[in-house]
Amino acid sequence: MFQVVTRFPPSPTGHLHLGGARTALFNWLFARHYQGKFILRFEDTDQERSKPEYVTSILEALKWLGLDWDEGPYFQSQRLELYHQFAQRLLEEGKAYYCECSKELLEEKKKKRLELGLKPGYDKTCRDKNLGPGEGRALRIITPDIGDIVVEDLLRGRIIFSADEIDDFIILRSDKTPTYQFAVVVDDITMKITHVIRGDDHLSNTPKQILIYKALGVNPPFFAHIPMVLGSDGARLSKRHGARSVLEYREEGYLPYALINYLARLGWGYGDEEYFSVKELIEKFSLERINLAPARFDSDKLLAVNTYWIKNSPSEVLLEHLLPFLKDYSIFRFSKEYLILAIETIKSRTKTLKEMAEMLHFYLVEEIDYEENSARKYLTKAIGPYLERFFLDLKDLSLEEQELESYFKNLAQTSGIKLKDLAQAIRVALTGKSVSPGLFEIIKVLGKERVEKRLKKALEFIKNL
């Protein structure tokens, strides 16, 4: 039976950003859709730039997103022996050779060739020198001088590269570490990867890798080059725009599955549908529906998707995701029921978990503080008597929203003051702010005891005006 095997191979030279996360997501969705395997491997052969803390943060980001892997994480730095074996084979079969050109010399040659209007690639100086291994010598693969190299891309069809576009590139550096091109191929072979789904910035590399497969006598996997994610200005993602770590989105209060929903829709569409649960994505994802044009990251749309999921997720689920944002409150003092009812009242009024936590504030503190302007505007001498009225009536009132509503409408009508003014005053008394969830919902959730206490404080405040 044929089993799909995909992989996500980040290099730990930075945090996981949106582009990388989307690549991981597409590979993961594809594997899950076909009940295949998803492998994680770190491409850390660049010893200069690879940092263990990036490994940690990438792992954490993937876990947060829920992109679980079936194998790995592998580290290329721990597989050096393997690359040497494969390289040795190529050397013995006369498909690779040592090159003694120094970096400086190559740099110079490249400059000259560019000036002459030639291709910048290596000029094959050492190809026939028959050099053995030695200090400062890198191993190059012999590439064909003429002919075409054909890349079959699952999304774009057949792409043809001319052999003279490809030089004898290095597969083993002079320090014996493998280059990217070589390590990926060896890894993808040994890990039995069936589908390579990656950014189309790798498209130009693919013929090189195909040549390695050929030299090794192995059939290449299927390739699918997906369009890249661009910043909002259309330039390549960099620190400036969306290249922030996905963990930053966690800090800002995005739901992981909202981010996934957004990322999936970036370059992929399914009819007119906009919102997908992760489960639906696994069911519906297919490579054929991927767009070929690069997609720009749009923070407004991301926020809208997050807003949608906050509004449409069960409050129990939201509570879980909210916990880290509620660290400053003694939420253990409240029942889960209370917290969930409170969340119910703010779900459709917030865009992020962070905002949610802020809006939850008045539910979670013993004593509220008044916003200065709101208190001045609404907690007036004139409104005092009506607050007192409510305070006195409260103990006999039902807290059902319907009944509260008719109580207040009645009170407003019989006393000739506007419901709006009354409502705003009580709102400030109960929440400290002039903006909050519906008044009747709040009263019901807070309960008589808290409401009484806060009204008392408001009456006190008015008395001292």
Add this chain to the structure above:
RNA sequence: GCCCCCAUCGUCUAGUGGACCAGGAUACUGGCCUCUCACGCCAGAGACACGGGUUCGAAUCCCGUUGGGGGCGCCA
């Protein structure tokens, strides 16, 4: 400089030769709802890059131009 990829509203997209004077989402504008703020609902404005073909017919197929992106490392 050379090579490769791509091209529908500002953005993400639907659209695979006729059902498209181009649909949805988001953002924007106006209105409704209303105890505040939101949600929601209704309405409006907004795109097939350009030029040639092919065809009875093209957003859809072909070519060119332009524009955007990527690659040409002892980075990945």
